[in-house]
Amino acid sequence: MIKVKNATKRYNKTAKPAVKDISFQMKSGEFIYLIGPSGSGKSTLLKLLSKEVTLTQGSIQVDNIRVEKINTSKLYVLRRKLGVVSQEDIFLPQQTVYQNVIFALQAVETNYQQIKERATAVLSQVGMLEYSEQLIENLSIGQRKKVAIARALVNQPLLLIADEPTANLDVKSAVEMMKLFLRINEMGTSVMIATHDSTMVNSIRKRVIELSNGEIVRDDKFGGYTRFSDPKDVYVW
Template sequence: MIKVTNATKRYNKKKEPALKDISFQIQAGEFVYLTGPSGSGKTTLLKLLYKEEQLTKGSVQVDNIKVEKISSPKLHLLRRKIGIVSQEDLFLPQCTAFQNVAFVLEVVQTNQQQIVEKTLNALQRVGMLDVKDTLTKDLSIGQQKKIAIARAIVNQPSILIADEPTANLDVKSAVEMMKIFLNINQSGTSVIIATHDSTMVNSIRNRVLELSKGRLIRDDYSGGYSLFSDPKDVYVW
């Protein structure tokens, strides 16, 4: 469960806040799109959930954790609940796909047998088991994004956050990506996707939180990319 209450984030006191008085709740197992134009505050909001950014005012709760109150030594307790797929996929360049995913488990001192089992399972779930021994730098952009997802879910988080996961993908790769996210969600994981992909949002309908100029202007359980409709964006794969 995620509960955001009157969340405000200000970077500069002389400028308008990046986010202002945002409030919503996401229940366990939900699939939610976060939409809005560039600069509307989508990435900032996501970063508040896993405390990469600090709240200026308000409250964020993830399960039983008050995010703004958690201390740095205990931050790992929050991060274990959340898998993160960032806009930019940063990999260990001289390591294979398997090694890049396994590294997440090695950091938290998982035993070797579990590392192997969990890593292979995560790669299988995203359809990348056949490239496990390939260096990530030799993979396509679409394949790299799938490895990033595998890395995000290998520790079996209850929440998966993805920031613009289809931004640089062709239509076929974007469809494959969405199938992966839907499969992950169907297994019980909450999925939150920040996206500009109006076609994806309009075609695969789920709850939409829409931001504009740092404010939440819509919380729509029936889906649809924006309050401002554009017929050319609507088609079904």
């Protein structure tokens, strides 16, 4: 589903590459953690997938789309295949949960019945249906993150991308978030999460791609934040 080959990104000609010569493939239905210290290239790699930033060299294919070759006017085709949950969730101010979720569907002129059905389905999926008419500003951080996930899912993407989704969450909320991503994956959506949360990575073992200084230093199908993780460093489910 995703093929990344020799991907390199420099933000300017003299700077050190943010990512350098990265290659990997991701199968449909797979779950991948991107780990590594701050500045290792995790966020840049996620932005390259959605062409929020452009490749300096190399190639990226998402489904049947060559990302580096797609015209700007056709970017919406690529981005419908991707659901993106950013580090900083930006919502429509003074709007309800439901209004924030349906905004992306209204932008592509989805008909009313489809809008209602999809919004209801994703809000139910993330456990926020009963909050549909609540204003975003009245929600907790964890609830806002769930709304961000619902919004990312409403266009029925092939891949859900999340950048540090448990940052600023307490342990209970982080566990709920992890369970949610697992359910989403089990329902057939591929998931890629960039995270510093070693407890998350050690609690549910999935494939791990580790970055350091913009390069892949580990691609481990057995998972774990390190090769020899402390067994105590897990969530109690």
